[in-house]
Amino acid sequence: MSDWPLLSIVTFLPLVGVAFILMIRGEPGVVERNSRNVALLTSSATFVMSLFLWFGFASGTADFQFVEKTDWLPGTGISYHMGVDGISVLFVLLSTFLTPICVLASWEAIHNRVKEYMIAFLILETMMVGMFCSLDFMLFYIFFEGVLVPMFILIGVWGGARRIYAAFKFFLYTLAGSVLMLVALLTMFMNAGTTDIPELLKYSFAPGLQTWLFLAMFASFAVKVPMWPVHTWLPDAHVEAPTAASVILAGVLLKMGAYGFLRFSVPMLPQATADFTPMVYALSVIAVIYTSLVALVQEDMKKLIAYSSVAHMGFVTIGIFTMTTQGVTGALFQMLSHGVVAGALFLCVGVIYDRLHTREIARYGGLMHCMPKYATVFMLFMMASVGLPGTSGFVGELLVVLGTFQVNTLVAALMSTGLVLGACYMLFLYRRVVFGKLEKEDLKDLPDMSGREVLMFAPLVVLVLWMGLYPMPFLDMMSASVDNLIANFETARAAAEASVPAALALN
Amino acid sequence: MTELPNLIPLLPEIVLALAGMALLLLGVFRSTDATRLIGHLAILAFAAAAVLVVIFGDARQVTMNGLYVTDAFAVFAKLMVLGASAATLFMALKWMEQENAARFEYPVLVLFAVLGMCVMISANDFLSLYMGLETQSLALYLIAAYQRDTVRSTEAGLKYFVLGALASGLMLYGVSLVYGFTGTTNFESLAQGFELDQPVPAGVVVGLVFIICALAFKVSAAPFHMWTPDVYEGAPTPVTAFFSVAPKAAAVALFLRVMVAPFGDLLAQWQQVIVALSVLSMLIGGFAAIAQTNIKRLMAYSSIGHVGYALVGLAVGNTEGVGAVLVYIGIYLFMNVGTFAVILSMRANGRPVEGLNDLSGLSKNRPVMASALAVMMFSMAGVPPFAGFFGKFFVFKAAVDAGLIPLAVIGVLTSVVAAFYYLRIVKIIYFDDPAEQFEPIAPQARLVLGVSSIFVAIFFVFPLPQMVMGASRAAQALFGG
Numbered sequence: 001m002s003d004w005p006l007l008s009i010v011t012f013l014p015l016v017g018v019a020f021i022l023m024i025r026g027e028p029g030v031v032e033r034n035s036r037n038v039a040l041l042t043s044s045a046t047f048v049m050s051l052f053l054w055f056g057f058a059s060g061t062a063d064f065q066f067v068e069k070t071d072w073l074p075g076t077g078i079s080y081h082m083g084v085d086g087i088s089v090l091f092v093l094l095s096t097f098l099t100p101i102c103v104l105a106s107w108e109a110i111h112n113r114v115k116e117y118m119i120a121f122l123i124l125e126t127m128m129v130g131m132f133c134s135l136d137f138m139l140f141y142i143f144f145e146g147v148l149v150p151m152f153i154l155i156g157v158w159g160g161a162r163r164i165y166a167a168f169k170f171f172l173y174t175l176a177g178s179v180l181m182l183v184a185l186l187t188m189f190m191n192a193g194t195t196d197i198p199e200l201l202k203y204s205f206a207p208g209l210q211t212w213l214f215l216a217m218f219a220s221f222a223v224k225v226p227m228w229p230v231h232t233w234l235p236d237a238h239v240e241a242p243t244a245a246s247v248i249l250a251g252v253l254l255k256m257g258a259y260g261f262l263r264f265s266v267p268m269l270p271q272a273t274a275d276f277t278p279m280v281y282a283l284s285v286i287a288v289i290y291t292s293l294v295a296l297v298q299e300d301m302k303k304l305i306a307y308s309s310v311a312h313m314g315f316v317t318i319g320i321f322t323m324t325t326q327g328v329t330g331a332l333f334q335m336l337s338h339g340v341v342a343g344a345l346f347l348c349v350g351v352i353y354d355r356l357h358t359r360e361i362a363r364y365g366g367l368m369h370c371m372p373k374y375a376t377v378f379m380l381f382m383m384a385s386v387g388l389p390g391t392s393g394f395v396g397e398l399l400v401v402l403g404t405f406q407v408n409t410l411v412a413a414l415m416s417t418g419l420v421l422g423a424c425y426m427l428f429l430y431r432r433v434v435f436g437k438l439e440k441e442d443l444k445d446l447p448d449m450s451g452r453e454v455l456m457f458a459p460l461v462v463l464v465l466w467m468g469l470y471p472m473p474f475l476d477m478m479s480a481s482v483d484n485l486i487a488n489f490e491t492a493r494a495a496a497e498a499s500v501p502a503a504l505a506l507n
Numbered sequence: 508m509t510e511l512p513n514l515i516p517l518l519p520e521i522v523l524a525l526a527g528m529a530l531l532l533l534g535v536f537r538s539t540d541a542t543r544l545i546g547h548l549a550i551l552a553f554a555a556a557a558v559l560v561v562i563f564g565d566a567r568q569v570t571m572n573g574l575y576v577t578d579a580f581a582v583f584a585k586l587m588v589l590g591a592s593a594a595t596l597f598m599a600l601k602w603m604e605q606e607n608a609a610r611f612e613y614p615v616l617v618l619f620a621v622l623g624m625c626v627m628i629s630a631n632d633f634l635s636l637y638m639g640l641e642t643q644s645l646a647l648y649l650i651a652a653y654q655r656d657t658v659r660s661t662e663a664g665l666k667y668f669v670l671g672a673l674a675s676g677l678m679l680y681g682v683s684l685v686y687g688f689t690g691t692t693n694f695e696s697l698a699q700g701f702e703l704d705q706p707v708p709a710g711v712v713v714g715l716v717f718i719i720c721a722l723a724f725k726v727s728a729a730p731f732h733m734w735t736p737d738v739y740e741g742a743p744t745p746v747t748a749f750f751s752v753a754p755k756a757a758a759v760a761l762f763l764r765v766m767v768a769p770f771g772d773l774l775a776q777w778q779q780v781i782v783a784l785s786v787l788s789m790l791i792g793g794f795a796a797i798a799q800t801n802i803k804r805l806m807a808y809s810s811i812g813h814v815g816y817a818l819v820g821l822a823v824g825n826t827e828g829v830g831a832v833l834v835y836i837g838i839y840l841f842m843n844v845g846t847f848a849v850i851l852s853m854r855a856n857g858r859p860v861e862g863l864n865d866l867s868g869l870s871k872n873r874p875v876m877a878s879a880l881a882v883m884m885f886s887m888a889g890v891p892p893f894a895g896f897f898g899k900f901f902v903f904k905a906a907v908d909a910g911l912i913p914l915a916v917i918g919v920l921t922s923v924v925a926a927f928y929y930l931r932i933v934k935i936i937y938f939d940d941p942a943e944q945f946e947p948i949a950p951q952a953r954l955v956l957g958v959s960s961i962f963v964a965i966f967f968v969f970p971l972p973q974m975v976m977g978a979s980r981a982a983q984a985l986f987g988g
Binding site: 072073076116138141142143145146148149152153156157163164167168171172175176179180182183186187189190 | 870874885890891892896900903904907908912915916919920922923926927930933934937938967971972975
């Protein structure tokens, strides 16, 4: 197994499915059914292949594993370089795990242009997985931006009423951010003479340059995370996107920004990271508190969950920039947990949206009477989002708060209010949708979850409980890479501190 | 008795010239309409010239008493021009037949225009440059006004002629100033003169600026772009398709040669001018296109924007920059040819349509054509992994490496503005409700569209490394390396 190009297989297997779907001909009904089947089959096969990563991954080392390297652009040193470490491997798994679930979620919800929909989804999977596997900045950038194309189409074609506005806002916001990262990429390329990520990690950039590079990359990653105040594309995109696209958006795309911080900004620009930490803290704390308050007053379920995502990602950015073992591990864990939980919550919204075609909270109420299975599942994910012990949300949030307390008590205290507010808006949402009397006539005969829907939620439920009750396998996979990240960061900081007096003495 | 100069390197041009004359005779003497035959023979002539260009290869040869040069740069540029001309002419023939506008003069004029372009590209002296430029321009003025019964086409031709003549005048004035202050029009002698570290005479600088203005007109860089939207809109669509590729590539190649071969050592004098042209073109190309409703006009602004990006590479003024421009233009040709294959296929109720809204819901009526057009649009917007991104990447890389970071930042930001209108086309074809269905796409356009969209989509796998190598060899040849 070890000599297989496993990462390339996982990355490009979905494209094989695309090729098959393109060849499907015949009656419209047949084409639709076959497209769905091929997409489900391909994405499941991709997930199975990616499980080899889970089992083959050696936890004890911070080195990149499953490495593949081939020359790509002669004369420039840009190569096709793939590999994963403890930081990225779980995101690869998250992407391959969520895609088949999304295909299932779209089974009945999407009836027009099914073929194109499935093609877009599989291309999206290739782009996401490729991005997390890239060990060349150029390659990373291509996948990072390549995600925009299928997502733009998914929102714009299969989205809600204001889908065009949302699709454009999503595309242009993210593009504007990432083109600045392109300039940063080129500048790093010029200085270090390579775009190879392991090489760049060893290179130390001049302190003055680090500031600019950090800001340019921040423009890109902060939009993607999204951090306050550049988060406004997210509620629009989430509300208008079809359910499955929302799941991917919340589950994977938001993680790309935070992953970018961990892969590029923090390890490559330690000096600038230290300088900008207060700014990141401030923006993240505002995000946590402000967006939680905004979430409280939302009338639209998807919008509420979208704002809660911004708040949860605020925890993640704080955790990363604490640069403590607990903080970074917690941030990583919180990203995984949020990927699963927020994805699941969007699926929960999707279930009732498919039945009643509205996301307005006031239109529901008392669903526990007619949809008990649904009420149970929804409750579990709601609790996980709040961070109840025993669910995955608890582990991540606890670790982040612990890490933050070590470096900055004020930030820790402020972000903890976000936990309380989070409980408020989620419980409030749950009460209004599920509890209460079943008064509305059209709700009375809503069918409970179908077999397909149960199948779709089952792996998510298992995962949330597993990550909450026994998180060690996940934490073990990360620990070596996180320790290595922090150790290198401390070394670089110490070297920089030592060189400052020397430079002053020279003057 | 004077010795005959070595004519071997000129064989491609000789073939083109002889073919042009022969086809003209053939057209006149054939009693029936022979447009299709002559068109195909002209494409054959392009292919023959391309083969000859490749055979005589990369080695630098100067002939005709220093008037004419062929090197790796000329090979690269000529192949671009010949390929783009052949592709657009191939599609044009069918369109002309559908419009009952088939006349055998069209392929002949295109052939002469291409002859002029090849001479321009290989010019090693301002005299041969001017000769090539005018051969090209005269033929272009005529084909712009090719549909002489329609007001729009004649207006386009007249406008192009008047403004083109003005640009030629500027060029001549600049050349005469340079000649007056240096005593030579030969590129190599000029370059030798400037190598010495002496102050450059003011007259040379003034002349240089005039020459740059004229060349900016020819490549339609802002603020000398005014003619472009009107001519692109007014000219018959196949002519617009041709205008947007072959003359553009030839003019950019000429621009590169004139700036680098004789004036390469005066980089400090001309760099700011090119930077200004580039920034203005990117801005105008980005913002002015937003309000357009006619797709040909939109393509005109888009081409102004693309020239702006190409000029970023010229502003850098080194091997890397010139190589990046060549890659950029090469990719641009494929994107434009492909897009015009779609525009040429926009026919409803037996006549061509040009409105952006006529494309509404194309993805439902013609899914394959729609996805090909969407690929082109994402590529033009510079979204990876499509080819257009790599063009921008190399240009901006050259700029950053040379320390022109502000220029690169302006460039990437205007590319976001431009992304808006390219996305608007994607929106129209994918998100909007279907408009009237187009007539079936002609096989010629289908072939060209298929080839170019596959090129654009898988560019990063196959021809990218080869193209980058070719372009960098060409750029080194230009710098005498």
